[in-house]
Amino acid sequence: MQKYTTDLLIIGMGAAAQLGALYASEENPDIDILIATKALRGKGGCSRMVQGGFNVVLNSADSHEKHLMDSLKGGQYINDQELTKTLVEQATPTVKELETKFGCFFDRSSDGTIHQKAFAGQSFDRTVHKGDLTGIEIVSRITEQVIKRKIPVLEECRAVDLLLDEAGTTVTGALFFNVPRGEFVVVEAAATLVATGGGPTQYRFHAPGPEKSADGIAMLYRAGVEMKDMEMLQFHPTGLIVPGSVVAGALLEEGLRGAGAHLFNGEGERYMQRYAPDVAERATRDVVSRSSYLEMINGRPCAEGGVHICAKHLGADFVLKNFPGMAERCQQFGYDLANGVVPVSPTAHFFMGGAVIDKNGKASLEKLFVAGEDAGGVHGANRLGGNGIGESCVYGRQVGKALAKYLAQKEHRAVVKTRVGMPEEIMDNLTAPLRRQNGEDPFALRSEIQEINWNKVGVARQGDHLEEALAEFSEIRQRMDRMCVKGGVSYNMQFTTSLDIRSMMDTSLIVATSALERKETRGAHFRQDFPKQNDEYGLFNIHLKRGEDGFPTLAQKPVNFTYKTLQECQTYRK
DSSP states (O other): OEEEEEEEEEEOOSHHHHHHHHHHHHHOTTSOEEEEOSSSTTTOSSGGGOOSOEEOOOSTTSOHHHHHHHHHHHTTTOSOHHHHHHHHHHHHHHHHHHHHTTOOOOOBOTTSSBOEEOOTTOSSOOEEOSTTOHHHHHHHHHHHHHHHTTOOEETTEEEEEEEEOTTSOBEEEEEEEETTTTEEEEEEEEEEEEOOOOOOOSSSSBSSOTTOOOHHHHHHHHHTOOEEOTTOEEEEEEEEOOTTOTTTTOBOOTHHHHTTOEEEOTTSOOTHHHHOTTTGGGSOHHHHHHHHHHHHHTTOOOTTSSEEEEOGGGOHHHHHHHOHHHHHHHHHTTOOTTTSEEEEEEEEEEESOEEOOOTTOBOSSBTEEEOGGGBOSSSTTOOOTTHHHHHHHHHHHHHHHHHHHHHTSGGGSOOOOOOTTHHHHHHHHHHGGGGOSSOBOHHHHHHHHHHHHHHHSSSSBOHHHHHHHHHHHHHHHHHHTTBOOOSOSTTOHHHHHHHHHHHHHHHHHHHHHHHHHOOSOBTTBOBTTBOSOOTTTOOEEEEEEEOTTSSEEEEEEEOOOSSSOHHHHHHOOO
């Protein structure tokens, strides 16, 4: 078991994690920083997969006020307004510094200004982008800056649990598993930043890459961190249907609908004109996903089982020029985006919920900071397209600056000792499947979890199905204790899948429990047995912590309308 000690441990290597490292290093060059990533540096995670772009106020005809109101309206009023206000106000300097400090270069209009395109749910075209491969531009450039600054990175080193002190109130670092070496690694740190990204891969169709398994959210929950809004899980409306492929569910980004692409059911009807007649396909993600799902389950799917997206009326040259990445991806699977129709389905995409944080990323345990999709509150009940990479970049910057100040104080620079025996206890538990000759197959358990979530905790939910799912999850948790893994530990996919299941199962449990608690429809949370949004009932956030039995304890806390009143939110029209 290798051991490291550092001032700042950063778990993850997407936009939030790397910008956290860069801003902390820039503002306090004396601190030692260590980054650990599950993937290869700059090659994994959700930030790199961002296609559409970054919402930011740059035009004098736009305003932070409009961006804030769009975001609160999209979030159906339960956003943490302090966090949302910070997002929209700090997005402007953040995107400028991405270009001037770190070398990102976004598409330009004919006058040389940064081009901004249309995204759904917005009152102004404010989405900055690099073609339809925006995430690759951002992550590639900031990875170069991490390398330039010689910030050390542990690659292919996945976090399995946060480490705590004897009292269980202070995070002392984390335990990692080095995949190629097959060894566990302990890192103790004066401060820890969790920024692993979300990755709801516990569903049949999911947008994140196969290396994602919601590890950050699960680790935070197991450590006893206060969480919120876990029922609010976003399904993106347009995930590719590719039978039998690990890329099934990969996105066709929202800019395509923003540019005028249409959706058709199996009967050839442009059905969004029925569900959202004013905006049709440019409705918010929750509305479009729900509408598509209802078409599918009510007997009107296309032949491939989903619905069709069609952009050929925009002209092949326009599609190929503006969406080359998506056109190429479709072509790889035999679909012609420029000249035909492409089968798509709602796909699990993004956690609006996560750790409770303040605007500097401080979480509920001492010495713990969280940024990006592992944190909750910014987006409320539904995230606008383009606010996701915005959150990662803005809060990476916010938390990096805050950590530099935090670690400049002598009393915060001390590394607290981990509870004696804690790393060894975790290691013994995680390697138990390797010591069994027979037992449950991790691959089969993963498929079961994905199907239960898709059918009972998915786009459309109802109380009896959620209760059934929770009962099935309880059974699977017991079967997990009987998992059997063949072979060694180095690059053993069966073993890493057993680690994935642990995260997927904890995350599934807290999503389903929160979903059962909220007896209304709001944003991404659609209850078929409570199909209406009820503002007299539902203006609360569900906070939760892990109980002693491993199951969550819940508390409803009323929304704090810090800057905008409920009436202002309800009457706002885009």
